[in-house]
Amino acid sequence: MKTVEISLATASLAASARCLKREPLLLTKEGRPYAALVAIADAAAETIALSANRQFLDLIHRSCARHRAEGGVSAVELRRRLGVRGVARRR
Numbered sequence: 001m002k003t004v005e006i007s008l009a010t011a012s013l014a015a016s017a018r019c020l021k022r023e024p025l026l027l028t029k030e031g032r033p034y035a036a037l038v039a040i041a042d043a044a045a046e047t048i049a050l051s052a053n054r055q056f057l058d059l060i061h062r063s064c065a066r067h068r069a070e071g072g073v074s075a076v077e078l079r080r081r082l083g084v085r086g087v088a089r090r091r
Contacts (some may be wrong), residue, residue: 001026
């Protein structure tokens with residue numbers, strides 16, 4: 001991943017976008033991540049819409065905070081609780 005301090009970024013947006021096929025571009029501000037440019041040619045419309053939906057992002061952040069504070073249930077434990085014996089693996 002290419003990283004550029006936003007105050008030093010000089011390339012046009014179009015030129016930066018053309019380079020995304022090789023690697024994402026992370027813009028930093030005072031050394032901290034600020035924005036990212038990533039290629040989305042293969043992304044589903046739903047994925048793109050959700051990634052920009054403030055309510056969805058707030059839900060994810062609340063869920064992560066709750067998981068950190070309270071812990072969670074492993075996939076193995078969840079299957080045990082639900083009585084699911086085996087799960088077909090994707091190939």
